[in-house]
Amino acid sequence: MSAPKRYTITAALPYTNGPIHIGHLAGVYVPADIYARYLRLIGKDVAYISGSDEHGAAIPMRAKKEGVSPQVIIDKYHGIIKKSFVDFGISFDNYSRTSSKIHHETASDFFTKMYSDGEFIEEVSAQLYDAEANQFLADRFVVGTCPKCGFEESYGDQCESCGTSHNATDLINPKSAITGNIPTVKETKHWFLPLDKHEDFLRKWILDGHKKDWKPNVYGQVKSWVEDGLRPRAVTRDLDWGIPVPLKEADGKVLYVWFDAPIGYISATKEWAAREGKNWEDYWKKDDTKLVHFIGKDNIVFHCIIFPSMLKAHGNYILPDNVPANEFLNLEGNKLSTSKNWAVWLHEYLEEFPNQQDVLRYTLTANAPESKDNDFTWKDFQAKNNNELVAIFGNFINRVVVLTNKYYDGIVPVPNDFSEIDEDVLAALKEFPNTIGKSIERYRFREASQELMSLARLGNKYLADEEPWKVIKLDEERVQTIMYVALQISAALAVVSEPFLPFTSTKLKNILNIDASLSWQNVTENLVLLPATHQINKAELLFSKIEDKEIEAQVEKLAATRVANEQENKVTEPQKETIEFEDFTKLDIRVGTILEAEKVAKTKKLLKLKVDVGIDIRTIVSGIAESFSPEEIIGLQVSVLVNLAPRKIRGVESQGMILMTDTPDGKLAFVAPEKVVKNGQAVS
Numbered sequence: 001m002s003a004p005k006r007y008t009i010t011a012a013l014p015y016t017n018g019p020i021h022i023g024h025l026a027g028v029y030v031p032a033d034i035y036a037r038y039l040r041l042i043g044k045d046v047a048y049i050s051g052s053d054e055h056g057a058a059i060p061m062r063a064k065k066e067g068v069s070p071q072v073i074i075d076k077y078h079g080i081i082k083k084s085f086v087d088f089g090i091s092f093d094n095y096s097r098t099s100s101k102i103h104h105e106t107a108s109d110f111f112t113k114m115y116s117d118g119e120f121i122e123e124v125s126a127q128l129y130d131a132e133a134n135q136f137l138a139d140r141f142v143v144g145t146c147p148k149c150g151f152e153e154s155y156g157d158q159c160e161s162c163g164t165s166h167n168a169t170d171l172i173n174p175k176s177a178i179t180g181n182i183p184t185v186k187e188t189k190h191w192f193l194p195l196d197k198h199e200d201f202l203r204k205w206i207l208d209g210h211k212k213d214w215k216p217n218v219y220g221q222v223k224s225w226v227e228d229g230l231r232p233r234a235v236t237r238d239l240d241w242g243i244p245v246p247l248k249e250a251d252g253k254v255l256y257v258w259f260d261a262p263i264g265y266i267s268a269t270k271e272w273a274a275r276e277g278k279n280w281e282d283y284w285k286k287d288d289t290k291l292v293h294f295i296g297k298d299n300i301v302f303h304c305i306i307f308p309s310m311l312k313a314h315g316n317y318i319l320p321d322n323v324p325a326n327e328f329l330n331l332e333g334n335k336l337s338t339s340k341n342w343a344v345w346l347h348e349y350l351e352e353f354p355n356q357q358d359v360l361r362y363t364l365t366a367n368a369p370e371s372k373d374n375d376f377t378w379k380d381f382q383a384k385n386n387n388e389l390v391a392i393f394g395n396f397i398n399r400v401v402v403l404t405n406k407y408y409d410g411i412v413p414v415p416n417d418f419s420e421i422d423e424d425v426l427a428a429l430k431e432f433p434n435t436i437g438k439s440i441e442r443y444r445f446r447e448a449s450q451e452l453m454s455l456a457r458l459g460n461k462y463l464a465d466e467e468p469w470k471v472i473k474l475d476e477e478r479v480q481t482i483m484y485v486a487l488q489i490s491a492a493l494a495v496v497s498e499p500f501l502p503f504t505s506t507k508l509k510n511i512l513n514i515d516a517s518l519s520w521q522n523v524t525e526n527l528v529l530l531p532a533t534h535q536i537n538k539a540e541l542l543f544s545k546i547e548d549k550e551i552e553a554q555v556e557k558l559a560a561t562r563v564a565n566e567q568e569n570k571v572t573e574p575q576k577e578t579i580e581f582e583d584f585t586k587l588d589i590r591v592g593t594i595l596e597a598e599k600v601a602k603t604k605k606l607l608k609l610k611v612d613v614g615i616d617i618r619t620i621v622s623g624i625a626e627s628f629s630p631e632e633i634i635g636l637q638v639s640v641l642v643n644l645a646p647r648k649i650r651g652v653e654s655q656g657m658i659l660m661t662d663t664p665d666g667k668l669a670f671v672a673p674e675k676v677v678k679n680g681q682a683v684s
């Protein structure tokens, strides 16, 4: 494509069945936001579009479980999601929702046009049916074994384990997710998009046309899909949640969420255009518009095969120029999961790390899962902040601003003759916008963020080498030049950091007292960014160090989640073999009081206790040190198996055993009498 006139950038529509987590951000919203902000900075016409997907099959499922209407669920999460995006600085031009009137109309019309053009095939087929729930089972309403990988908990529409998309009837051993019943089959009529008919078009358009410019992970997935042979896909469902199929004979049926959701990009553009006095059709129907879909890898088939086939079949629409899907981000070595609460939730991050949006934006970009799955760890988050944002970027700016205020009352000094190093630095500076821009335009956001850090590094190194704080005693004129050069680097940083670190960029522009309209090109083209005699403001910290205890708190929070998940999955063990009453009477269990407690040296788990068991005072070694400190248990009454044969544990003879059980958070709890009793009382 020759230089596009305008850009339509879409970011995957999040399901409104849970809040946004770092996986969504790293995969979709942060890279799309960098792209959109960059394009606006170079003066392009941009529509950056997203919205809540409110017809997902997971929503009525969740509503059923919580005993509320689906509307309650979507309103709640649409609110949380929208607010967290705004607070995080995701610069959507419009964030809409698919329950809106404009979307229902747009999706309905889209279907009607394709229907009248004969683009669907009608088919009466046997579908899975749950007689007890009086409902057909598809998508999330049915689970079974994936026909491709054998994963036993695959959904009806897609296997979470291998990513394969399939029909519910393909599942082996299907079970209703509503009642757990084994479904029966019942006939029903549906409309199908004959994907096989579009195979030639997809081959030519993607396999021949985008071999070079699409990411290998995206291209490879499409190739394998097309080469496996495409089959017709139903675009309707027997459900009461969604957009009604606009046909008389389709009473009780709705559009399949994957038919209506991507049309949501179009409806959201219409809504925005109406508000802004623009023509939405320019952004979807003109050849000089560049359409780019940002998605995660689980959405590749829908954005590269199904939606383009719909656009093509409908006619008059442009096709995406690129679909730079990312791989997955893991958290501390494990797959992110909404249902298992294994995530860093955006709305919680914003509360726990106030005014530190850019730290997360930077970490997720510097570590983006662009070509393979990647891992987010809190240690790495801390290191990226402390060693890069604070030690390089923040340190450089702080020195420049503090010294300019100290030496020149905040006025940019008049430079004298430039040294060779000064000339080199000023020349290098002008290259950064192009280098960073090229990386962004190739969807290499990770690389782009490292180039940004290189610019900060250039400044930091320049100051460290030139040492104005030493030179000031010998050569005041030279310091004027050094500070002038350093201030030019600072101004360049204020501009080119904007796509990555928008909050920092605004702060820095305020500190340097520069015009917010200073553009990307200005950094390359202008001889001077901060002219001599320009007045700057006082220093303000751009980043602050993140302490170990903040990181430990987050790691502990995850550890608690891990334990809770383990407990949740813990099965109650089956009953042991039956015993006779005499067997039980062999156990001599007494109530005792802990008199003394101390840690057993060089062990993590063991406490050495002195316990008054009524008969005598004896030593017992107990593996409870990870649940209790010695001080907190002195004086407690406990149950003790007193006639257990003594044994040596770590050199200490233990004369009995304290009875314990497990709590839901993975700690131990004493099994003790409910009221205080005399030591030595038997438990029977």
Ligand SMILES: [Zn+2]
Binding pocket: 146, 147, 148, 149, 150, 151, 154, 159, 160, 161, 162, 163, 164
């Ligand atoms: Zn599978």
